[in-house]
Amino acid sequence: MFLRNSVGIKGITLTQALAVNDLSKAYDSFQALAPVTFGLNSSEITILSGPNGSGKTTLLSCISGLIRPTTGTVSVAGFDLYRDEVEVRRRMVFIPDVPRFYLELTAWEHLRFVAMANNAMENFDQRAEKLFRKWSLWEARNLFPHHFSRGMRLKLGLLLALIRPFEVLLLDEPTSALDTESVELMTEELRALRRNGTTILLSSHDTNLIEQLGDRYMFIHGGIVEGA
Amino acid sequence: MHAVNLIRSRQEERELDYWLSIVAFERQDRSLLNRLYLLYLFIFFAIWVFVMLTFFASGGALILQLASPFHPSLVVVSVELSLLGVWSIYGLWQACRRSPVVFSEADEVLICHTPVDRRLVTSRWFIMPWLKSAVAFWVIAVILGFSLAEISIPGVMGIDRIHEYAVYGLKPWLAILPYQFGLFAFQWAVGIFRLQKGRDKRWLGWIVIPLATFFFVSLFVLSLPALSESFIRLRDVADLISSPLQAGFTGGNLVSTIVASAVFGLISFGLMILTSGSFSLSRAAQETREVEALATAAKYGITSYAEEIHTRRRLGVTRAPSRLPALLGSGSLIWKDLLQARRTLRLNLILNWFSLFFLSVGISLLPDTGNLILAVAFWVIQAGSLSVVRLRNDLSLWPLARQMPISHERFLMADLLPTFAILVLISLAGMLTGSIIATPPRPDLYLVIPGLAASIAGISAYDVIQRSRSNLLLVGSTPNVSARGILLGFLIAFVIVFAAVVIQGVPGLFLSVLLSLGIAWFVFGLAARSLINI
Numbered sequence: 001m002f003l004r005n006s007v008g009i010k011g012i013t014l015t016q017a018l019a020v021n022d023l024s025k026a027y028d029s030f031q032a033l034a035p036v037t038f039g040l041n042s043s044e045i046t047i048l049s050g051p052n053g054s055g056k057t058t059l060l061s062c063i064s065g066l067i068r069p070t071t072g073t074v075s076v077a078g079f080d081l082y083r084d085e086v087e088v089r090r091r092m093v094f095i096p097d098v099p100r101f102y103l104e105l106t107a108w109e110h111l112r113f114v115a116m117a118n119n120a121m122e123n124f125d126q127r128a129e130k131l132f133r134k135w136s137l138w139e140a141r142n143l144f145p146h147h148f149s150r151g152m153r154l155k156l157g158l159l160l161a162l163i164r165p166f167e168v169l170l171l172d173e174p175t176s177a178l179d180t181e182s183v184e185l186m187t188e189e190l191r192a193l194r195r196n197g198t199t200i201l202l203s204s205h206d207t208n209l210i211e212q213l214g215d216r217y218m219f220i221h222g223g224i225v226e227g228a
Numbered sequence: 229m230h231a232v233n234l235i236r237s238r239q240e241e242r243e244l245d246y247w248l249s250i251v252a253f254e255r256q257d258r259s260l261l262n263r264l265y266l267l268y269l270f271i272f273f274a275i276w277v278f279v280m281l282t283f284f285a286s287g288g289a290l291i292l293q294l295a296s297p298f299h300p301s302l303v304v305v306s307v308e309l310s311l312l313g314v315w316s317i318y319g320l321w322q323a324c325r326r327s328p329v330v331f332s333e334a335d336e337v338l339i340c341h342t343p344v345d346r347r348l349v350t351s352r353w354f355i356m357p358w359l360k361s362a363v364a365f366w367v368i369a370v371i372l373g374f375s376l377a378e379i380s381i382p383g384v385m386g387i388d389r390i391h392e393y394a395v396y397g398l399k400p401w402l403a404i405l406p407y408q409f410g411l412f413a414f415q416w417a418v419g420i421f422r423l424q425k426g427r428d429k430r431w432l433g434w435i436v437i438p439l440a441t442f443f444f445v446s447l448f449v450l451s452l453p454a455l456s457e458s459f460i461r462l463r464d465v466a467d468l469i470s471s472p473l474q475a476g477f478t479g480g481n482l483v484s485t486i487v488a489s490a491v492f493g494l495i496s497f498g499l500m501i502l503t504s505g506s507f508s509l510s511r512a513a514q515e516t517r518e519v520e521a522l523a524t525a526a527k528y529g530i531t532s533y534a535e536e537i538h539t540r541r542r543l544g545v546t547r548a549p550s551r552l553p554a555l556l557g558s559g560s561l562i563w564k565d566l567l568q569a570r571r572t573l574r575l576n577l578i579l580n581w582f583s584l585f586f587l588s589v590g591i592s593l594l595p596d597t598g599n600l601i602l603a604v605a606f607w608v609i610q611a612g613s614l615s616v617v618r619l620r621n622d623l624s625l626w627p628l629a630r631q632m633p634i635s636h637e638r639f640l641m642a643d644l645l646p647t648f649a650i651l652v653l654i655s656l657a658g659m660l661t662g663s664i665i666a667t668p669p670r671p672d673l674y675l676v677i678p679g680l681a682a683s684i685a686g687i688s689a690y691d692v693i694q695r696s697r698s699n700l701l702l703v704g705s706t707p708n709v710s711a712r713g714i715l716l717g718f719l720i721a722f723v724i725v726f727a728a729v730v731i732q733g734v735p736g737l738f739l740s741v742l743l744s745l746g747i748a749w750f751v752f753g754l755a756a757r758s759l760i761n762i
Contacts, residue, residue, distance in 0.1 A: 027699075066630055067698045068762065082760065089633035096627050100704060103539050104568040108549050116560035117632045142546045160628075 017042045017199035018063070018092070018168050023072030025055075025062050032058045035071060036225040038218070040199050042167070045190060045213045048203040050220035056203040057097070059220065060170050063201070064094035076168050090118070092168040097176060099157030101145040107156055108132075108141040111163050118164035131159050135185065150177040158186070169193060171202035175209055187212055232344055235335070236352045243356065281367070281397070285374030292375055300379055301478040304372045308404070308473050311368065313444030315361075316411050320440050323419030324433030327512035329353050332520040340509035350420060350504040354497075358412050365408045369400035369476065376477060402486055403476025410493035417500040423515075426508040532624075532706075539572055547571075558634045561642035565618050569646075581654055584610050588658025592673065593666055604725060608684055608717040611651055612709050615685035616692050619643040620708070623692070626701035636759040640752070644685050651681045672728045672737045679744020683720045686751030688713050693758040701762070720747055 016039035025033040033055045040046055048056050061067040063074050065081050065088070073080060079087040101110055111128050115121050132138040135155045140148065145156055154177050161169065175183045183206070190200060190213055204210055210217070218227045245255055251269055254262060292300040322328065329350055331340055339349060377396035381389065418436055422429045475485040518537065525533040555563040587610065590603040622629045622643055632639065655677050663669040691713025696706060724747065728740035 061698075061702070064627075064631070066627055066702060085760070086633050086635050089631055093631060094627065096702075099627065100625055101628070102564065102568065102621075102625060103536060104543060104571045105564065106547050106549065109567065112549075112554070113560055113564050114628075116554050116556055116563060117558075117634065119556050121554055121556065142548060144540075144543055144545065144547070146540060147545055 016040060017044075017077060018201065019073075019075045020063060021073045021075075023059075023062055023069050023074060025058050025067060026070045032223050033062065033069075034224045037072075038225070040168075040201060040216075042197045042199050043194050044215045045194055045200040045202070046216040046218060047210050047214040048201060048218045048220060048225075049205065049210060050203075054220045055223040055225075056220055057172055058223070059225065060094060060172050060201070060203060064092065064170050066094065066096075091166060092170065093161040093164070093166045094170040095154075095157045095161055095172065095174065097154070097172040097174075098150065099153050099160075101153070101156070103144065103146060105144075106142050107137060107145055107148075107159075110145065110156065111159060114160045115163050120164045124163075128163060131162055135159060135182070151179065151182065154178060155182065158189075162189075166198070168199045168201075171200070173203055173205070175204060175206045183209070230348065232339060232348050232352055235338055240356055281370055281374055282393075284371045285378055288371055288375030289378035292379060301376060301474075304376060304477045305473045308365075308369060308372060308400075308477070309444075309447060312365070312404075312408065312411060313447070315365075316415065317437065317440050317444060319361075319412070319415040320418055320436050321433065323415050324422060324430070324436060326419075326519065327423055327515045328357070328416045328419035329507075329509075329512050330357070330516040330520050330523075331509070331513040332524070333517050335520075336510075336513035336517055340513040346507045346509060347501050347504045349509060350416070350507060351501060354413070354416060354500070358409065361412055362405070362408055365404055366401055369404045370397040373397040373400040373477065399479075399482060400473070400476035403472045403482065403489070406486060406489035406493040407472045410489065410496040413493065413496035413500045417496060417503050420500060420507045421503045423508045423511045424503060425506045426511055428511065538574075542574070543571060558638040558642040561622070561632075561634075561639065562646055565643075565646050568618075568621070580610065580614060581650070584614065584651070585654050585658040585661075588655045589662040589665070592659040592662030592670060604721055605718060607655070608721045609714055611655075611681060611684045612688035612713060612717050615644060615647050615651065615681075616688045616709060618647060619689055620692060620706045623696055623701055624704045624706045626698065636756045637752075640689060640756050640759060644689060648681055648685050651685070652678050655681060672740065673725075675737060676724055676728050676740045676744045679741060679748050680721060680724050682748035683724065683744055683751055684717050686748055686755055687716045687720055690751055690755035690758055691716070693755055693762065696762050698762050720751075723747070 018040040020039070021037050022035045023033070023037070024031070024035040036059070048059065050056055058067065062069040062072075063081075065074070065085070073082075074088075075081065076088045076091045079091070081088050102113075105113060108128065111131075112124065115124050115128075129138070132141050135158070137152065137155055137159070140152065145153060148156065154174065158174070175186055178186060187209065190202075193200060194215075202213075216227075218225055220226070241255075248255055253266060253269060292303055296303045319328075330353075373396045374393065377393045380396070381392055418432065422432050471480065472485045472489045474480050475482045522534050522537055550567050552563055552566060554560075584607065587603055587607045591600065591607060594600045594603055619640070622639075629639070634642070656674060659670065659674060659677070688709045691709050692707055695710060700706075724740055724744045727743050728736060730736070731739055
């Protein structure tokens with residue numbers, strides 16, 4: 001199953017949607033992520049799997065720039081994560097497995113805030129309403145997210161991404177806290193995004209999701225990525 | 229060992245370790261040197277506590293002589309009685325709205341959801357809170373006893389007469405010990421009774437509180453000689469109830485009153501054990517786990533967590549969408565800040581800004597350099613800490629903050645600018661107020677304020693960002709301004725104010741303004757570069 005359609009070091013081209021080169025992370029003497037190089041194309045879903053504590057979140061955090069890698073570079077559509085950070089931020093979005101939110105802003109206001117920051121205010125009210133209704137959060141739109149369940153937080157995290165434009169989507173265990181109906185919805189959403197040309201890298205233990213969505217697979221164990 | 233005992237003794241050991249760690253004592257270290265250190269600590273603190281108690285007692289003696297030159301012991305009894313009364317009423321009020329037995333989240337899982345004997349749990353949980361509540365009363369009793377000794381013992385107090393002095397402190401302590409124990413056990417009995425069999429008897433407060441208030445107020449009124457003469461029989465009752473305290477302070481039959489107090493204490497404790505049989509531990513845990521978490525957070529200095537809990541309580545569950553007009557790009561951060569500021573405006577924040585205002589008034593009023601330096605130093609600390617509140621908040625939500633398509637400079641500017649504007653306005657208002665009150669206007673100082681405030685905000689932001697670690701930010705942990713940040717702030721303020729004050733006239737003014745703006749620009753650049761490298 002793994003290594004299907006894998007792209008090696010020589011396979012990286014400048015036009016690739018996401019290019020990761022020699023990326024590694026060490027905490028003192030502990031190597032959390034061994035150097036890894038890979039590239040992902042547009043309209044492609046890559047699934048990263050591996051046991052708990054294998055380094056999936058570390059890899060996604062390093063790619064998204066939430067954690068500074070010890071070595072290596074990340075580029076999105078040819079823009080370097082640290083040199084052209086604003087350009088990369090316009091194109092790439094990461095949804096953590098347990099999103100955290102501002103205490104003082106309601107779910108609706110979080111969406112508004114992200115849309116304003118990304119200059120994506122065109123038809124905001126209609127788009128936001130459509131998203132809230134689709135993901136069954138409409139009734140909870142004026143609630144403060146710290147009252148949300150984990151599944152609702154995950155959905156709100158996804159909504160914060162969907163309200164703005166992006167080309168690369170990183171998701172950390174996106175279905176871990178979702179009910180069956182929401183998993184279906186998530187699968188459909190990811191398929192639709194792929195059709196629209198989005199590059200998706202997600203980590204998951206969900207075998208159904210892995211089989212239904214994966215175009216490429218990467219396996220990580222002890223910080224070493226296989227199939228890259 | 230029974231599981232309940234094991235868990236509780238571990239908690240008590242941890243509590244003990246916490247207090248011992250303050251005096252750098254390692255309980256695990258069994259070496260001779262460490263034991264000698266413990267002996268040294270014991271002797272040192274025994275002497276220190278005695279000296280402190282006598283110090284407060286000499287002040288207390290002065291007040292007692294002023295309050296009642298002929299019957300100081302009556303005043304002492306009234307004071308102790310009033311304190312016990314107010315504390316008991318408050319304790320009963322608390323017990324009627326929240327369980328007196330406090331459980332943590334871990335206790336809830338390990339104890340409250342298991343079929344352990346409820347009596348064992350409450351009796352085992354009783355000791356530590358009782359000791360904590362008793363210490364204050366013991367200290368006050370001993371101080372008041374020593375105060376009476378200062379008044380009563382004639383002549384110069386020497387080391388040979390120290391036992392006489394000590395007896396004056398020991399007697400009230402012995403008298404109050406079982407009395408306060410009984411009152412505390414009674415508060416617990418009421419609280420436990422309220423949560424018996426899982427039914428919350430909220431109505432209990434409406435009976436217990438008025439009764440307790442009536443009881444203590446009557447007791448206090450009747451203990452006053454002038455009023456009690458017309459209620460001779462009631463006075464006897466009042467005397468009986470306050471007799472342990474009177475015996476402790478005025479020299480009645482101490483042994484019999486201690487025995488009577490001990491009987492009262494045992495009855496209260498027995499009542500508590502009796503009511504504990506069907507005490508709902510789960511309900512108690514529901515009511516108290518947040519209190520326990522808050523107390524632990526406060527004890528270990530995790531103020532941000534305590535702040536978060538307060539904010540959550542204050543915000544409630546839902547809110548209608550804000551009507552603030554949209555601001556695009558980095559303006560969205562200002563939009564969010566305005567919303568946050570409006571929803572979290574609390575008295576302590578207003579007081580912080582007020583203190584900054586009064587410090588600014590002081591800076592323009594203080595004539596001597598020493599006090600001026602002190603006022604500027606406090607201004608720097610306060611301004612630095614207030615400047616980075618929003619930045620720290622944004623950093624604590626690292627995945628949201630990091631993913632904004634905004635350059636580091638704009639991000640930092642948007643986070644610091646609103647607070648900087650308020651900082652400048654309040655400081656200038658303070659200084660102008662100072663000049664209206666007494667001193668002539670100081671345009672040289674007014675002109676350096678914007679640059680100075682920007683420099684302090686910049687260096688504080690740099691300090692916070694430089695000490696931030698991405699793996700900690702991901703779990704919401706943001707550092708505060710460190711001692712290094714404060715020291716750098718002092719240095720910057722010193723250089724700018726020195727240039728403004730020492731070099732007179734237009735050149736000094738020009739140099740200090742230029743210097744302040746230059747430093748502000750430099751530290752802002754440093755902070756922005758550090759932000760990239762988190």
